[in-house]
Amino acid sequence: MIGRLNHVAIAVPDLAAAAEQYRGTLGADVGPPQDEPAHGVTVIFITLPNTKIELLHPLGDNSPIAGFLEKNPSGGIHHICYEVEDILAARDQLIAKGARILGSGEPKIGAHGKPVLFLHPKDFTGTLVELEQI
Numbered sequence: 001m002i003g004r005l006n007h008v009a010i011a012v013p014d015l016a017a018a019a020e021q022y023r024g025t026l027g028a029d030v031g032p033p034q035d036e037p038a039h040g041v042t043v044i045f046i047t048l049p050n051t052k053i054e055l056l057h058p059l060g061d062n063s064p065i066a067g068f069l070e071k072n073p074s075g076g077i078h079h080i081c082y083e084v085e086d087i088l089a090a091r092d093q094l095i096a097k098g099a100r101i102l103g104s105g106e107p108k109i110g111a112h113g114k115p116v117l118f119l120h121p122k123d124f125t126g127t128l129v130e131l132e133q134i
């Protein structure tokens with residue numbers, strides 16, 4: 001079911017400072033900020049040779065990552081995103097195996113313009129898993 005690692009997401013308290021750390025200190029290829037109001041975040045993608053890092057910062061009053069940053073004020077790894085070929089088929093298989101899909105259960109369009117879903121962290125060894133259809 002899951003394929004390539006699409007990205008590892010890091011929630012950060014200061015997006016500009018984190019971007020400069022990756023650009024200036026780590027010499028990485030850092031993209032521009034992208035507001036994603038439907039997801040309650042602003043994201044910056046960092047392109048690596050074999051995957052991406054997604055820097056996340058809350059956007060708006062009801063960001064789903066606000067609680068995470070309250071518990072982790074310095075920031076931290078927030079989720080991991082795997083690629084799938086058919087997100088609805090993957091969802092239905094996961095539900096049949098007892099996994100919980102977060103939100104309405106219907107995919108939303110993510111930062112790459114592709115459908116994404118999130119799986120409950122308690123079902124996957126304390127790790128928030130995102131699936132992105134490629």
Ligand SMILES: CC[C@H](C(=O)O)C(=O)SCCNC(=O)CCNC(=O)[C@H](O)C(C)(C)COP(=O)(O)OP(=O)(O)OC[C@H]1O[C@@H](n2cnc3c(N)ncnc32)[C@H](O)[C@@H]1OP(=O)(O)O
Binds near residue numbers: 043081110111128130
């Ligand atoms: C623009 C799209 C972009 C893309 O890649 O395309 C994105 O990635 S958008 C990213 C932002 N959106 C989401 O994260 C959506 C899914 N997330 C959620 O719905 C929430 O964050 C949720 C439900 C996972 C957690 O919400 P909240 O922290 O408010 O709830 P709780 O405090 O009740 O947490 C329940 C339980 O889960 C633990 N938890 C929370 N976040 C994480 C995490 N990132 N990794 C691991 N565990 C997490 C939390 O500590 C609670 O555990 P407990 O033992 O009960 O304390």
Ligand SMILES: [Co+2]
Binds near residue numbers: 007081130
């Ligand atoms: Co993501």
